[in-house]
Amino acid sequence: MKIYSAAQTRAWDAFTIEKEPISSFELMNRAVRVLTDWFLQTYPSFTRPVWILCGTGNNGGDGLALARHLSWEDYDAKVLVCDFSGKHSEDFDRQMAVLPAHGQISVTTWHKPESLDLIPPDALVVDALFGSGLNRCLEAPWAQLVAQINQLPNEIVAIDLPSGLLADAHTPGEAVVRATKTFSFERPKLAFIMPENAERVGQWSVGSIGLLPEYEATATSPYGLMTPEKLRQFIHPRAKFSHKGTYGHALIVAGSYGKMGAAVLASRACLRAGAGLLSVHSPSSGYLVLQSAVPEAMFVPDKRARYWSAVPDVGQYSAIGVGPGIDKKPETAIAFEGLLQAAKSPLVLDADALNLLAENTGFWAFVPKNTILTPHLKEFERLFGKAADDFARLALLQQKAMEHKVVIVLKGAHTAIALPSGECWFNNSGNPGMATGGSGDVLTGIITGLLAQGYLAAEAAMLGVYLHGLAGDLAAEQLGEQALIAGDLVAFLPAAWKDLSKSG
Numbered sequence: 001m002k003i004y005s006a007a008q009t010r011a012w013d014a015f016t017i018e019k020e021p022i023s024s025f026e027l028m029n030r031a032v033r034v035l036t037d038w039f040l041q042t043y044p045s046f047t048r049p050v051w052i053l054c055g056t057g058n059n060g061g062d063g064l065a066l067a068r069h070l071s072w073e074d075y076d077a078k079v080l081v082c083d084f085s086g087k088h089s090e091d092f093d094r095q096m097a098v099l100p101a102h103g104q105i106s107v108t109t110w111h112k113p114e115s116l117d118l119i120p121p122d123a124l125v126v127d128a129l130f131g132s133g134l135n136r137c138l139e140a141p142w143a144q145l146v147a148q149i150n151q152l153p154n155e156i157v158a159i160d161l162p163s164g165l166l167a168d169a170h171t172p173g174e175a176v177v178r179a180t181k182t183f184s185f186e187r188p189k190l191a192f193i194m195p196e197n198a199e200r201v202g203q204w205s206v207g208s209i210g211l212l213p214e215y216e217a218t219a220t221s222p223y224g225l226m227t228p229e230k231l232r233q234f235i236h237p238r239a240k241f242s243h244k245g246t247y248g249h250a251l252i253v254a255g256s257y258g259k260m261g262a263a264v265l266a267s268r269a270c271l272r273a274g275a276g277l278l279s280v281h282s283p284s285s286g287y288l289v290l291q292s293a294v295p296e297a298m299f300v301p302d303k304r305a306r307y308w309s310a311v312p313d314v315g316q317y318s319a320i321g322v323g324p325g326i327d328k329k330p331e332t333a334i335a336f337e338g339l340l341q342a343a344k345s346p347l348v349l350d351a352d353a354l355n356l357l358a359e360n361t362g363f364w365a366f367v368p369k370n371t372i373l374t375p376h377l378k379e380f381e382r383l384f385g386k387a388a389d390d391f392a393r394l395a396l397l398q399q400k401a402m403e404h405k406v407v408i409v410l411k412g413a414h415t416a417i418a419l420p421s422g423e424c425w426f427n428n429s430g431n432p433g434m435a436t437g438g439s440g441d442v443l444t445g446i447i448t449g450l451l452a453q454g455y456l457a458a459e460a461a462m463l464g465v466y467l468h469g470l471a472g473d474l475a476a477e478q479l480g481e482q483a484l485i486a487g488d489l490v491a492f493l494p495a496a497w498k499d500l501s502k503s504g
Contacts, residue, residue: 001230002216003190003223003426006132006167012186015215025091028058031185031209032065035159038183038207039066040073048122049076053149055129055163056081056088062159063128064095071105078106082129084113084141113145116152125154127177129163132189138164143175150178158182162200167191170389176200185209190223193414193426194390222398224425228500231466234459235501247276248318248452252297252445253339255282255325256332257306260289262325262351265438265486266445267294270321272493273449273464281312307331311338319346321448323353324441333360340366346451346460347371350444351379358382369405370420370457372447376411376440398422407457409447411440415465419458430469433476438486443468446493471496 004012017024052067054060060081067077079099099105108118119125127149129142138146146164149156156179161167164176167189182192182204191197192204239246250270255263263282267290270278277298280290284301291299302308309331314320320343326332336356340347340363347368349357354375357363359382375383380393384400387393394416401408401418410416415427446468450460474495475488 001187001225001227002219002221003193003225004187004219004221006189008219008221009132009186012211012215012219016210016212019212019214025094027209028061028091028095029065032062032069034185034207034209035062035066035183036069036073038205039070039157042181043124046075046124048124049078049120050124050126051078051080051119051154052126052128053080053082054092056083056085056092057130057133058089058091059128059131059133059160059163061089061092061095062131063126064092064099066126066128066159067105068095068099071100078123079108080119081107081109082113082142082145083109083111113141113148116148119152119154121153123154125149125152125156127156127158127163127179129177131160132167134164134166137166137171137173138175146175146177150174155180156202158201160184161189161191165191165197165200170194170196170391171200178202181205183207186211188225193225193416194394195412196390198413222423224423226425226427226462226466228466231463231500234455234463236453236455244276247274248449248454249277249279249316250275250448250452251279251281251300251312251314251317251320251345252324252448253281253308253312253320253322253326254441254444255280255286255290256308256327256329257283257285259325259327260286261438262441263290264293265441265490266321266324266448267297268487268490269442269445269493270449270452271296271445272490273446273453273467274497275319275449275452278449279317281308283307304331308335311335311342314339314343314345317345317452318454319348319448319451321348321350321444323348323350324444326352328352328356328359332356337363337366340368343368346457348374348444348448348451350374350440354379354383364404367404367406370407372407372409372451372457372461374409374411374440374443374447380408380410394424398424407461409443409461409465411443415469417458417461417465425462427465427469429466430472431476431481433479433481433484434469434472434489436485439468439472439489442486442489445490467493467496467500470499474499 052063054063070077158179162177162179180202279298281300285305405420408418447464471492475492
């Protein structure tokens with residue numbers, strides 16, 4: 001699912017209006033029917049008043065139409081029109097004209113900000129002041145109104161996006177409505193994905209309003225949200241007469257004294273991802289740990305007992321994952337450089353492999369094209385430096401993926417996967433329970449296992465990230481988020497595969 005800019009979404013509206021054809025007023029009504037359906041599902045049998053705060057543009061028109069639809073469903077809808085400029089959109093005026101007669105819907109009009117004390121604390125507040133057409137930060141008098149809204153104890157639902165929030169760029173300052181929930185039309189906004197906007201957007205949902213799909217044949221965007229339908233196309237079916245060699249021989253280089261758990265988690269995940277064979281290169285002290293915890297894997301002991309120090313023979317492996325728990329000893333750095341130079345198979349670099357790369361920038365000369373890097377935020381900053389805001393970091397992520405011709409998986413709530421082409425795909429599976437030690441080791445194992453089976457780097461990264469998050473979601477359903485540990489992600493990976501593999 002492509003994520004379009006606000007300007008592209010407006011162009012999509014115009015395309016639909018022209019080609020369907022349909023009037024802008026009827027398209028607004030169609031959108032509000034979708035919004036109303038979501039509202040009724042989210043707030044069924046709602047007996048408290050619903051206060052809809054409307055601007056005088058098209059977002060305000062959406063709010064007026066919602067009030068009309070809610071009144072038909074016997075909701076106590078009240079409208080506050082904030083007419084601070086005297087300028088109205090044509091569709092706003094048409095929606096105002098078709099509101100039921102006074103008495104069925106209470107309508108109050110302000111020409112300047114007043115006190116919001118008229119809204120009772122048990123009311124649901126709907127923000128319909130500004131939509132995605134906003135192209136600059138709010139100033140007086142709107143900023144004062146937004147400040148009042150944010151002081152309310154009420155639950156707040158934003159239509160399209162919270163008023164004051166820029167859809168495609170960093171929004172500085174405090175003049176942004178802090179919504180509890182946001183309902184957007186057709187596609188999510190790029191702003192929804194950014195961590196800096198989490199407390200502004202709240203829980204977001206999206207509903208299709210039937211914009212013509214033909215628009216997408218020519219519309220381009222570097223951003224996309226991964227969907228099961230897209231990822232399902234990547235899955236390799238298993239042939240009846242296949243054997244373990246068919247699905248690749250993976251190598252995991254992981255672990256050091258006291259950190260053998262990282263090797264265990266990555267190894268188990270690699271096998272659950274479907275690799276046919278797995279070898280694990282670890283310090284010799286890890287022999288009993290690995291052979292006991294992962295009997296399906298073959299153990300390749302390093303000459304050192306406590307840390308990785310020598311480059312294994314890498315010629316026989318179809319994919320190599322490096323980094324979980326390896327530490328940063330001087331000999332380990334030398335071995336890592338040697339492995340980068342020797343490897344001919346696809347690579348996944350994680351954890352201390354990334355930290356070694358950050359500390360030894362000359363190693364970049366040996367990183368093969370299409371290598372997959374899986375940094376969390378701090379590892380990303382060590383590699384590439386800090387960014388002023390989340391949008392600047394996203395641009396830096398894309399720049400570095402193109403510059404080094406690698407795939408960079410920036411882990412987080414909506415993990416971003418930047419490809420050498422400049423494309424960036426966001427993940428929508430996973431939950432906060434996955435914020436636990438070892439979760440990244442599991443992801444490294446999954447992606448390595450997929451690469452070993454012959455998946456392309458972009459496919460392995462996208463499919464691996466989604467499966468990782470889906471396993472976390474399935475685990476959280478049964479175990480809860482608070483109790484989740486990394487081993488649960490491996491345990492629920494088979495269920496994640498089964499769930500994703502189901503036809504639409």
